[in-house]
Amino acid sequence: MSRTTYRGRFAPSPTGKLHFGSLVAAVGSFLDARHHQGEWLVRIEDLDRTREVPGSAAEILSSLEAFALHWDGEVIYQSRRTERYAEVVEQLLAADLAYPCSCSRKEIRERAQIGPEGPIYPGTCRSGKKPGIATNSIRLVTQDRDILVEDRLQGMFRQNPGTEIGDFVIRRMDGYHAYQLAVVVDDAWQKITDVVRGADLLSSTPRQCYLQQLLGLEQPNYLHLPLAVDQSGRKLSKQDRDRPVEPKDPLNSLLSVLAFLQQPLPPEQPESPEALWQWAIPRWRTESLRSASSSGL
Structure with a gap:
């Protein structure tokens, strides 16, 4: 279509x-x-x-x-x-655009700065899983650059995922895929x-x-x-x-x-x-x- x-x-x-x-x-x-x-x-x-x-x-x-x-x-x-979401997660992992994360919420709260959307993940697991702790979630690598969205009503909206959000979760600890991933995949599919x-x-x-850009x-x-x-x-x-x-x-x-x-x-x-x-x-x-x-x- x-x-x-x-x-x-x-x-x-x-x-x-x-x-x-x-x-x-x-x-x-x-x-x-x-x-x-x-x-x-x-x-x-x-x-x-x-x-x-x-x-x-x-x-x-x-x-x-x-x-x-x-x-x-x-x-x-x-x-x-869910099978389609899992395929996209594997695609991002294979391209080194995502990585496993074993940080608990408590650990993130103790180490993270607080941004407009809450704790900014400090990238603790970017270099690899901490030894002895099972991997529970998958995070997307974010870059220090502005993403601009021109909304038809709200006007231009600017956000830097790298500095304001940090690497965000695309598959959760409990195995459920995150909203941010699923909505992008489904909007494109439909x-x-x-x-x-x-x-x-x-x-x-x-x-x-940002995720749309990474996935083309x-x-x-x-x-x-x-x-x-x-x-x-x-x-x-x-x-x-x-x-x-x-x-x-x-x-x-x-x-x-x-x-x-x-x-x-x-x-x-x-x-x-x-x-x-x-x-x-x-x-x-x-x-x-x-x-x-x-x-x-």
Whole structure:
């Protein structure tokens, strides 16, 4: 498929019911894709089975259908793609772009400087595994250079993975592959051209772009939406059961999301979610997002 064809995606984690913040991401990515006459895919990011709430993946998909957020193609589950992630890890190891790490979190905290994203891994295991300690994770080698991301809403974002993040984990101690690796591999495999998601993931994007460069993959366009937060400024979270949306009353939830995103609202209550999308898709304006409030809901 040509990369000139718009392909977007919504990629929830099955850690609870769909809530207002995740519905904002779903609606924003859906409207952007449909406004550009593109495809909209759904991917369940269920890599970390320890955090998964049984039944929540099916519940999320059922909610999307209730909101008439109809996706293209089959739903992809990351838990079924671990062999591909393992192949990429081996590829990076063979190219000396990654290495085994046996450091515990306690050891890292004791030795690391603290950066904007937390402890900066000091490269302890770059020269080889410490004797007598089993290897538990794989880290990607980072370089001291700026990675620039031009976000469609947030503007230019700059990050130096080498100095601000350090060598980051691509396969965890427990054997699960890390989000940063899986999302890059899957976006490339699914030929995603445009990633529309919450602004809380903006700081992860340079790491993903860095990995794309190492693997020779094309970089998607990025648009990070304003975050829905509570009165104290804390991001709404499924883990905290914050503001779950009600699929049995879809129109009120969808109209609230459109209002939050500063999109025009229909002059009269639509008869159905499908009727609302007929109104909203041609009127989607990303420039309106600049005035979208992230004040408490």
